[in-house]
Amino acid sequence: MSGWILAIDQGTTSTRAIIFNDAFEIVGVGQKEFDQHFPHQGWVEHNPEDLWETTVETCREALNAAQISAKDIAAVGITNQRETTVVWDRTTGKPVYNAIVWQDRRTANFCAGLKARGLEETFTKKTGLLLDPYFSGTKVSWILDNVEGAREKAEAGNLLFGTVDSWLIWRFTGGASHVTDATNASRSLIFNIEENCWDSELLEILNIPQSMLPQVKDCADEFGTIPADLFGAELPILGVAGDQQAATIGQACFKPGMIKSTYGTGCFALLNTGQSLVRSQNRLLTTIAYRLNGETTYALEGSIFVAGASIQWLRDQLKIIDNSAQSEEKAQLADLESEVYVVPAFVGLGAPYWDPDARGAIFGLTRSTGQNEISKATLESIGYQTFDLIEAKEADTDGIFAHGTVLRVDGGMTASNWAMQFLSDTLNAPVDRPVVQETTALGAAWLAGMKAGVWPDMEEFSNRWQLDQRFEPKMAEEERTRKLAGWKDAVRRTRTNA
Numbered sequence: 001m002s003g004w005i006l007a008i009d010q011g012t013t014s015t016r017a018i019i020f021n022d023a024f025e026i027v028g029v030g031q032k033e034f035d036q037h038f039p040h041q042g043w044v045e046h047n048p049e050d051l052w053e054t055t056v057e058t059c060r061e062a063l064n065a066a067q068i069s070a071k072d073i074a075a076v077g078i079t080n081q082r083e084t085t086v087v088w089d090r091t092t093g094k095p096v097y098n099a100i101v102w103q104d105r106r107t108a109n110f111c112a113g114l115k116a117r118g119l120e121e122t123f124t125k126k127t128g129l130l131l132d133p134y135f136s137g138t139k140v141s142w143i144l145d146n147v148e149g150a151r152e153k154a155e156a157g158n159l160l161f162g163t164v165d166s167w168l169i170w171r172f173t174g175g176a177s178h179v180t181d182a183t184n185a186s187r188s189l190i191f192n193i194e195e196n197c198w199d200s201e202l203l204e205i206l207n208i209p210q211s212m213l214p215q216v217k218d219c220a221d222e223f224g225t226i227p228a229d230l231f232g233a234e235l236p237i238l239g240v241a242g243d244q245q246a247a248t249i250g251q252a253c254f255k256p257g258m259i260k261s262t263y264g265t266g267c268f269a270l271l272n273t274g275q276s277l278v279r280s281q282n283r284l285l286t287t288i289a290y291r292l293n294g295e296t297t298y299a300l301e302g303s304i305f306v307a308g309a310s311i312q313w314l315r316d317q318l319k320i321i322d323n324s325a326q327s328e329e330k331a332q333l334a335d336l337e338s339e340v341y342v343v344p345a346f347v348g349l350g351a352p353y354w355d356p357d358a359r360g361a362i363f364g365l366t367r368s369t370g371q372n373e374i375s376k377a378t379l380e381s382i383g384y385q386t387f388d389l390i391e392a393k394e395a396d397t398d399g400i401f402a403h404g405t406v407l408r409v410d411g412g413m414t415a416s417n418w419a420m421q422f423l424s425d426t427l428n429a430p431v432d433r434p435v436v437q438e439t440t441a442l443g444a445a446w447l448a449g450m451k452a453g454v455w456p457d458m459e460e461f462s463n464r465w466q467l468d469q470r471f472e473p474k475m476a477e478e479e480r481t482r483k484l485a486g487w488k489d490a491v492r493r494t495r496t497n498a
Helices: 048-066 108-116 120-127 136-146 150-155 164-172 200-206 243-250 308-316 324-333 371-396 417-427 439-452 458-463 477-494
Strands: 004-010 014-020 026-033 073-080 085-089 159-163 179-181 215-217 220-226 235-242 259-263 267-274 285-292 295-304 341-343 361-363 407-410 431-434 467-471
Touching: 004 048, 004 164, 004 439, 014 048, 014 439, 026 048, 048 164, 073 164, 073 243, 073 439, 085 136, 085 150, 085 164, 108 120, 108 136, 120 200, 136 150, 136 159, 136 200, 150 159, 159 164, 164 179, 164 220, 164 235, 179 220, 179 235, 215 220, 220 439, 235 243, 235 439, 243 259, 243 267, 243 285, 243 295, 243 439, 259 371, 259 439, 267 285, 267 371, 295 371, 308 324, 308 371, 324 371, 324 417, 341 371, 341 477, 361 477, 371 417, 371 477, 407 417, 417 431, 417 467, 417 477, 439 458
Parallel strands: 004 073, 073 235, 179 215, 259 407, 407 431
Antiparallel strands: 004 014, 014 026, 085 159, 220 235, 259 267, 267 295, 285 295, 341 361, 431 467
């Protein structure tokens, strides 16, 4: 059987399909952006049909680019933007509302009400998550309570809920498979990560009928078959993982204590804690890293809502750069004595603060501050925010994670040597950038290829991970301490619940 794998990477701003050969090399790519919808302040939506149509189109593009046919593909792996919520009609297959995106903040008041009732501890104990609009559960409740007729249809068993993986698989299989994997389920706010099942108490609190929920499978499992009429041959879907867990797998962070950080729209750092379900005392998330052969591996996760999006802000709103590479060019020209801090809390602050009402701010402006200094401070904010996550992980994991542990990085922003060097300096730890930057798609591909029996097992896959460049800390400790103190002060002044 061929070792070629089709990986679908359905992201927040674009959909990509990537074909890997059995040497983990990319042989074909398709990519399409789709529209973002912002109906109200703090609301973010996608048209579910756009997610589906761009997925089909990019798969065809990737096959054409690789100059192969679908019959050459051994299996399909899917990775997806997590927490984004789709509710659709079981009979017609039509969504009852737009997909509510993970960035959406419309349920902030609902979450505050649940906290006021003293329920956050109940949710955290069962799910490892905090009561925040970020997660899927309150989004489902909002749709049922605000879309005309939705609650009645759901209680009659006529509506289905899924994260984007579920939606795509349901469409691929013509409604034959309503499934998800353990990693996506673990981000829903209604999945008990210790017992590995949907939690009836949490469903009752959020008033979500259990009939809406998909079956939860291992990350490498039989999720359904794409019929031949779509691409020209039947294709088994054998791997699924949420994007950050897929990146953890693609980075071969399989041993407890290994950590990766992905820099895309946001930044997400996952620390493998093995079979230990570590409960954070510093407002990090406990989540499922992956589940294979029925065995669950856990992780501690820190989520930063704005990373690459801050560079887009420089380009699209401030218009001080034309492309992302210019942010690095300007940073290198900045006044070295500048003490400007950008806190990019455009949609609130994520871990470890979880302040949904915080808003972005710039501190330390002087008459000489210009485009270069603001560009530099924006890039630096990503390193500072990562430091906050690492500091919290160190406090939570005595014996599992040690100061100075190598951080494996991926995502678009890691192409900037300047940003990666600053990250290493800020963390005072080595930062490793791999040869294969498409680690999210690679993780989904490995799950599918391993399940199909055409890619190697976990140990061999780990051994074949390749380093592109290691960044070692160079900054003097006095300077590092001063810069971090300035950052902490800037964050303190930004927060609403400090």
